[in-house]
Each structure stands twice: as structure tokens, then as C-alpha cells.
Amino acid sequence: MPDTRTSLPSPIPLPEQFFQQDARQLAVALLGKVIRRRLNGQWLAARIIETEAYLLEERGSHASLGYTEARRALFMAPGTIYMYYARGGDSMNCSSLGAGCGVLLKSGHPVVDALSPAASLARMQALNPNASGGIRAPERLCAGQTLLCRSLQIRVPDWNAQRFAADQLLLEDDGYQPDQVLRAPRLGIPSGRDEHLFYRWVDAAYSRHCTRNPARRGQVEGLHYHSLELEAAQRQAYQESQTCSAT
Template sequence: MSALPWPDAQPLPDSFFDRDAQLLARELLGKVIRHCHQGHWLAARIIETEAYYLAEKGSHASLGYTEKRRALFQGGGHIYMYYARGGDSLNFSAHGPGNAVLIKSAAPWLDRHCAPDALQRMQANNPSASGSVRATERLCAGQTLLCKALGLKVPDWDGQRFDPQRLFAEDVGERPTQLIQTTRLGIPDGRDEHLLYRFVDAAYARQCTRNPLRRGQLEHHHYHLRNTEEL
């Protein structure tokens, strides 16, 4: 492993990712993704994830091995990136060939390790459709928005391992008190769209891709609310 970017940095080890995809998806909530972009550290706290398995039809891996998908068939902690509706998307491989977690959305994270103007840099990376400054709570509210804000690109990271000098995920002591478990987004009909493989930090439900607590959604029917200490 490369040298740490600062003495007390704690990149998540490969063993953290070498676990069941649903467990990994839950445990990644609250972890911080750090990316050194153009010489400056940017960061975001993970608030929404989706688990995928080789054996279910919603996953890319279910379509079979290709060189493009090789990271999904390697050990836990490989980076798999692809284009979704023209934007970059970030995934981490989990335990077992073909299993992975999609980082669905995040919230900007600012601390002493980030660039002093990190938020402004992320906003410059990811302006609104009109070109104006995107609201902070919407800056990483989706898989492609997250990658755009952090400057993560498919050609740079697809099939790679984490590099503490450039890109890693870290445990900064943040952990949801409650999480929401519900169905994944964008899964076509007939491709296991009913599976409850999407996990959201309940405190950030309004900032995720689509609020699972929005009007009309019923607990125990559309979603389940769980206390993390019970999991």
C-alpha cells in the first residue's frame, strides 16, 4: 500500500470490502470517500448505497464476465466504474465473484484534511443545469452527481485498487442511528426490481437520490426503518 497522505489517515482495508454485498452496503453508510483532485482533497460522506449480486438479474455481473466488468469478479475492494446516462458511477466489489455495492449518493464532507475551498471546488465541478451554483444538499444527491462533484472519472479508476495518495474510503466515526431498507432505483421490470437491496441513512433521506420517506410511501410496505444497533 502507498504511504498515508497524513499520519492519522485510516483507509478502509481490503478486508472491510471482502464481505457480503448487503452487509457492505450497510456498513459503508457514514464512511467518507476522499479523492485528491487536481492536487486538492475533496470528500463526501456516503448516505445511500445499493447491493448487487451475480445471481440476480439487476446486476451488471449477471450479464456475464467481460474485460470491462473484470473488477466485479475480483476480490473485495476493487473499483468498478461505468457510465450511467452519460455520467460516471462508482462501485466497490464485495465478497464473491460478481458482487458489488453501488455508491448511490453522498453528502459533502468538510474537515481539516480537505482543501480550504473544497466545497467551492465541488460546486465548480458540478454546477446546476443552468450553470448556477448547485445547492450543497443536492451536490452529491445521485450516483453521477457524486462522481462529478468529486472529480471521479471512469477512465481514471475503473478496474483499479484504492490508492491512499489519491482515492480511498475512510471511517471517520460517523454511523447512522437508523437506516432505511427499500428497493433499488432504475431496475427494469422483470430484473429483480422487488429486492430490498437499497440502503439509506435515515437522517439524510431528503438528500438521497429519491427520498424513500416521501409522501405516499408506507413503512413495511415500501420500505423498512431499522435501528443500526440491532443489525
Template sequence: MSNLTVSTSVTNPPTGLPDAFFDRDAQTLARDLLGKIIRHRVGDLWLSARIIETEAYYCEEKGSHASLGYTEKRKALFLDGGHIYMYYARGGDSLNFSAKGPGNAVLIKSAYPWVDELSGPASLAQMLLNNPDAQGRPRPSQKLCAGQTLLCKSLGLKVPVWDAKRFDHEVLLVENVSPAPVHIIQTTRLGIPQGRDEHLMYRFVDAAYAPYCTRNPLRRGQAEGRDYFLLT
């Protein structure tokens, strides 16, 4: 795979997915978001990335923020599908979308830079500036969005701006202009503490982009049927 996903097929202006797309079961939504393009307009630039890794969460399971109960901060989780829920994780911003049913949501775990006629080299250059490494150097483009906080930093998404909001298709949207994954990996979520339903296989990865997600589910030592399942 090349360092960038490049496409010449683009709708201009972009057409975001309707709210109804998100008002579905969290696992279904998590799978169907793979391959979709997140676009965030910053000034004259559309910063864009292809979703390659998601995690589904349900209100009743212990790994979910919603399992801790309703608060003003968590209200987006209890709103209709298609609301944006953002929170801070490890000092950075994280992006989630509410799904069908109170307390259910999908975390956008990682993505891959997307370049096309709308989001060209200048957009990628801005994403690289947004998210340098610890030494202030440009990250490899294929790892620019390889984690939930890296994704938000690259796209310029901030908790105070977007938490509990609907999509604004003039500024932030999810678009269906990229080929759907051929194979999807289903495995356990990352960072779930022991005893908080860490065994649930609610994490989904586009198999073609597995090396570029938060943690490669196909790394050495992982076995199909035990550590992950391959969906077609």
C-alpha cells in the same frame, strides 16, 4: 440539518479502510459503508463526501451487471472485494466497489459534502465548480452529490482512471471518521427494469439524510413495513 456536514475530527494524513473491509457480503457492506467518507485528492485538495445511500448487487440476480456474464469491462465485479468498478450511466460516471464473491458489488448511490480540517472550504468550492446545474449555476450544497453521477462529477472521479483499480490511499480512499447512522432505511433499488428483480430490497439509506439522497424513501405515500423497513 445544516447545509453541510462539518467535523473537526480527522486523521491527517487520511487512513483508508483496508481491502478486507470490502471483502464481505454485499448487503452487509452496503449498510456498513453508510457514514463512511470518500476522499479523492485532486491537486492539493481532498474532495470529500459522506456516503448516505448505497445499493447491493449479487451476481445471480437479474438487476446486476454481473448477471450478464464476465467481460473485460465488467472484470472488476469478479475480482476480490475492494476493487473499483466504474461505468457510465445516463451520460455520467458511476462508482461501485466489489464485495465478497464473484460478481457481487455495492453501488455508491449518493453522498453528502463533507467538510473538516483536511477537506476545507476550498475543497467544497472545487466540488461546486465541478458540478454546476444545467444553467451553469452552483447547485445547493446539500444536493451536490444527490445521485450516483452527481457524486462522481463532484468528486472528479472518472471511469478511465479508476475502473478495475484498487484504492490508492494517496489519492482515493474510503475513511471511517464520521459517526455511524443511528437508523438505516432498507428499501427497493432505483432504476431496475420490470422483471429484473426490481422487488428486492437491496437499497440502504442513512435515515438522517433521507431528503438528500437520490429519491427520498420517506416521501409522502410511503409506508413502513410495505415500502421500506427501518433498521437500527
């Protein structure tokens, strides 16, 4: 139904069944989707360009450390928002199919469109200035999990263990899909905690703007990362979801 405060159509959130997927499948499926956050009458927006999957049975996940009240969202219905502090900043995830499993929204890229025009981008830049207090370049605004949350004002106390809300915070499919996907090990996983698993996915078209480009100089395709067409990435994720994940 129309949003009377903007006279524009309201964004259409992803259906709840979208999240009823294995975390690896969901991590691929979320690439290209748009996060919309309504703040004081403006829709701020970013496209998801990087994700990481986490499973209960592998040692890189928070859930593998056991259930706590702070981690309860990972054990709730798929599509529940799980937030925590990473290096002092807010970090956003969503639960997937399977208790204790979820996907980290690792980085994004600002979206400017009819619903989130240039003024929305300017608001994001005001919310997330660079280290000297100046204007951060658009491609660096959401280039990391805490930068993404800061630019969209998504905070742990407000959103942990909450559901997406169509009038405040949602994920939307605007029709965009990556052509090519880069797959690599997750970032920041301690040694001995399944750091070898290739559970990180990046939209190749935006790889220079993610947390760390898997295909940067010095990285060897086939060794440090894999480059796949979207359908191949989806197929791999599905096949792995049918087998034991942690080896």
C-alpha cells in the same frame, strides 16, 4: 505518515479486509464512510448516505449478464473499483465478497472538515454546477451516483478495475455511524429483473438528500420501505447473506 503538501495528517483508508463481506453487509457497512479524492493538492470529500447491493445470482446485477472486460472489476478481489456510465455520467461501485457481487455508491453528502475545508467544497461546486451553470447547493452536489462522481472527479477511464489509492482516492472511517437506516427496493431496475428486492440502504438522517427519499410522501413504512436501527439493519444483512438471496 504526514502529508507534506498540506502539513495535515493523511486520511487513513479502510483496511482491505473491510471489503471481505457479502454485498448486502458491505452496503450497510459503507453508510457513513467518507470518500476522499485528492485533486490538485486538495482533498475533496463526501459522506456515503445511500448504497445498493448487487449479487451475481440475481437478475438486477450487471454481472448476471455475464463476464465482460468492462465488468471484470466485479470478478476481481473485494475492494476493486467498478465504474460504468449511467445515463452518460460516471458511476462508482466496489466489488465485495463473492465473484460478480458489489455495491453501488448511490449518493453522498459533502464533508467539510480540517482535511477538506470550505475551499474543497467550493472546488466541488465548481466541478458540478447546476443546469444553468450556477452554484449547486451543497446538499444537491452528490445526490445521485453520477453527481457524486462528477463532484469528486472520479471517472471511468481512470478508475475502473483499479484499487483504492491512499494518496489519490480512498474510503475512510471518521467515526460517524447512522442511527437509523431506511431499507427499500433499488432504483431503476427493469421489470422482471428482481426489482422487488430490498437491496437499497439510506442513512435516515440524510434521506431528504439521497437520490430519492424512501420515506417521501405517499410511501408507506412496512410496504414501500423499512426503518431500522443500524444494528438491526446489520443483523438483517448478515442473516440474508447466510441464505439464498434471489427468491
